[in-house]
Amino acid sequence: MDPILKTENLTIRFGGHTAVSSVNFEMPARQLKSIIGPNGAGKTTFFNLLSGELKPSEGEVYFKGQPITSMSAVARTRLGLGRSFQITNVFPNLTVLENVRLAVQSKEKIRYQMIRHFVHYNNLMDEAEKLIELVLLQGRELAIASQLSHGEKRKLEIAMLLALDTEVLLLDEPTAGMSLEEVPAILDVIRKIKATGEKTILLIEHKMDMILDLSDSIMVLFNGKLLADGSPKEIMDNETVQNAYLGGLYDDNTVES
Numbered sequence: 001m002d003p004i005l006k007t008e009n010l011t012i013r014f015g016g017h018t019a020v021s022s023v024n025f026e027m028p029a030r031q032l033k034s035i036i037g038p039n040g041a042g043k044t045t046f047f048n049l050l051s052g053e054l055k056p057s058e059g060e061v062y063f064k065g066q067p068i069t070s071m072s073a074v075a076r077t078r079l080g081l082g083r084s085f086q087i088t089n090v091f092p093n094l095t096v097l098e099n100v101r102l103a104v105q106s107k108e109k110i111r112y113q114m115i116r117h118f119v120h121y122n123n124l125m126d127e128a129e130k131l132i133e134l135v136l137l138q139g140r141e142l143a144i145a146s147q148l149s150h151g152e153k154r155k156l157e158i159a160m161l162l163a164l165d166t167e168v169l170l171l172d173e174p175t176a177g178m179s180l181e182e183v184p185a186i187l188d189v190i191r192k193i194k195a196t197g198e199k200t201i202l203l204i205e206h207k208m209d210m211i212l213d214l215s216d217s218i219m220v221l222f223n224g225k226l227l228a229d230g231s232p233k234e235i236m237d238n239e240t241v242q243n244a245y246l247g248g249l250y251d252d253n254t255v256e257s
């Protein structure tokens with residue numbers, strides 16, 4: 001099957017520094033691929049290039065075979081490529097339910113470019129409620145966003161990303177800054193999204209146990225280069241990966257912000 005996302009020779013330089021370097025990558029549809037690599041490896045920059053926040057110095061990004069390299073982030077979202085902080089913004093003084101409802105509404109606007117698309121308020125609310133349940137925030141609908149715990153905030157962000165209803169989800173360290181007790185719930189949320197079988201998920205994470213639990217495949221970035229891409233077993237057994245990265249990883253289970 002053709003990959004849903006593909007890059008060719010994807011490269012970006014900041015001044016003299018090559019943050020992403022000639023990356024050729026293919027993402028099969030409806031799978032979950034984790035991206036690992038040390039801090040500064042270029043993982044977030046790679047996401048920014050996929051989502052359209054950044055334009056590459058060289059190379060191309062393809063979505064379902066179509067080059068999207070020159071498309072804006074909004075146009076990419078409309079096509080089906082979603083990044084959590086893109087478009088949606090959490091309003092700190094609104095409730096969980098209101099935030100998710102607004103995100104559902106913004107999808108309609110993005111999708112139909114505000115052309116008289118009639119969406120009943122109750123339908124928006126129903127959809128928002130479903131998403132809140134999916135991310136395990138039920139019971140917290142009326143909580144004010146600014147008063148959520150860190151873990152709850154990440155769940156809200158995921159609900160708002162899901163509200164955009166994109167086929168591809170880019171999740172950049174969804175457990176960053178969380179307390180250890182909050183991590184299993186996020187793992188459950190991602191597992192549930194994966195179990196719907198409808199989404200293609202790219203996940204940047206540091207927690208190896210979580211990555212091994214969720215991933216169909218893992219790609220390793222190192223100094224902006226794609227070091228390896230394969231099944232979890234292939235990556236764990238890969239000597240280059242072990243030497244470059246995995247060796248020190250198990251000692252480092254710290255939560256990053």
Ligand SMILES: Nc1ncnc2c1ncn2[C@@H]1O[C@H](COP(=O)(O)OP(=O)(O)O)[C@@H](O)[C@H]1O
Nearest residue numbers: 014017019037038039040041042043044045046
């Ligand atoms: N907008 C930018 N301008 C200059 N340098 C940047 C910019 N974004 C990222 N970088 C640099 O690119 C490298 C990769 O960063 P990043 O993609 O954030 O790494 P990761 O997410 O893997 O930790 C780092 O050296 C970082 O300092």
Ligand SMILES: [Mg+2]
Nearest residue numbers: 043044045172
């Ligand atoms: Mg990063």
